[in-house]
Amino acid sequence: MSSILIKNIGAIVTGDLKNPLRNANSIFIDGGIIREIGNNVSRKADRVINADGITAMPGLIDSHSHPSIGEYTPAQNSLSWITNYMHGGVTALISAGELHLPGLPLPPDARTALSVAIVTKRCYDNLRPSGVKVHAGTLLLVPGLVEKDFDEIAALGIRLVKFIFYDYSLLPNGEAESYVKWARARGIKVKIHSGGVSRSGVSQLAGWEIVRKIDPDIIGHITGGPIPMPEEEMIRIAYETDYFVEICSSGNYRLALSLIRAVKARGIYHRVLIGTDTPGGTGVIPRGILREIAFMSSVGEVAPETVICMATGNVGRAHGLDIGILEEGRPADLVLLHKITGSVATDALDSFAKGDLPGISTVIIDGEIRVAGRSQQTPPPERVASETGY
Ligand SMILES: [Zn+2]
Known part of the structure; x- marks a missing residue:
């Protein structure tokens, strides 16, 4: 299984209510597991993704x-x-x-x-x-x-x-x-x-x-x-x-x-x-879960990073599973997303806060890239993550 380095992430939503946003811009994945989250991580990886400043959240x-x-x-x-x-x-x-x-x-x-x-x-x-x-x-x-x-x-x-x-x-x-x-x-x-x-x-x-x-x-x-x-x-x-x-x-x-x-x-x-x-x-x-997050963030007026925890880390914890949180040692299940062109929002989290659906660029499950470039089910995000040479 290839190792993956995701660079240039704009915001990292952890899925963990204790600390729903993490100050970092890179995620290093190896063997299907998140090995490191940090700023400007420079580990050698088989595949490198440039997130172009868009948001990462748990699957x-x-x-x-x-x-x-x-x-x-x-x-x-x-x-x-x-x-x-x-x-x-x-x-x-x-x-x-x-x-x-x-x-x-x-x-x-x-x-x-x-x-x-x-x-x-x-x-x-x-x-x-x-x-x-x-x-x-x-x-x-x-x-x-x-x-x-x-x-x-x-x-x-x-x-x-x-x-x-x-x-x-x-x-x-x-x-x-x-x-x-x-x-x-x-x-x-x-x-x-x-x-x-x-x-x-x-x-x-x-x-x-x-x-x-x-x-x-x-x-x-x-x-x-x-x-x-x-x-x-x-x-x-x-x-x-x-x-x-x-x-x-x-x-x-x-x-x-x-x-x-x-x-x-x-x-x-x-x-x-x-x-x-x-x-x-x-x-x-x-797009059901994305719509629920947008509803609770915008109409319910709860911070989007908090609502995302309810569809990720909370669900894992309630069911006794190790999934739903972006942190070292956890399965590398994550999504890269951003505002959709034409939305008045500035980024993915602001999209949820304003009630707009964000667009998905990348989906990774157990360290395998399952969606690259753009999702077939959301409109394309204004900016997308792309694989680059190292
Ligand atoms: Zn039912």
Whole structure:
């Protein structure tokens, strides 16, 4: 694998809320890992990229995605969606369950749910479309699972389970609580579908009361996917718990704004995750995460470098993954981007702050250049990074 030196970067967004901007202009990558970030780094590299003063940020991680089989999505009968998302700056997808598998009985019985998780995990471990890291095999929690099933998924490297179809009228029997306990004991995170019924028509409703009974790690699409819980219950979760809360493109914009204001009032940025909750009825949205960042930065009036953390470092941390932060020793997943010609913004961050989409020039995943020059899914940025001789 070639080593890469990126020079002349205008701004580095780290994805780490503790220090979202880093004063440096170069990144050196070797063996797929970021080895050095600094000013005027002069290490010898196989490939040298001149960023021409544009911005670097971590590859985006879609916190709520619905992969099924390869790059085909049955939700909209479309192909190549993962590559198109990669051109929108997404370098990793977190599956919120492979529930669009054609013909899958919903809700699935326990053996079927377990089988789907195992098969999709093994397939995506063996297939990374355009290099994108697909964290699949998210087990849909339904009645009838046993502790050894959690051993099995843990051994396969599955790190997420999800409540969506579980019949909460069964809660007094203690099974759901056991699932949460078994998951936690194995380092597996628990996500819950929150709000109203989803496209399947058979997802279970979950607001404040159910969330408190289940006690998950992550509240899936708290602002709606597509229908949110009542606003006061959402605010109560924001103020009275420590759960991670997701804002998804499929949701209710009024509640997204309400949540952003609450988050801002309490300074609880570290608990917010951005996802798309696509593919699905909302569609296939390659620029979905970029649009969410622009919305929260401009309408929500939160600093863009802070919002970017919600779609990168926060998502990695919430799911126990080492991705989403630009720092030495981390996987080299990054995006170079800049303002689009005609935008009143001055650079990529100012684009987000003004509500404009920036244009992507370069995408690198695990130290491999996947997009060079310009993205096929954003308009071209006014300036692009280019490979130069050393
Ligand atoms: Zn979903």
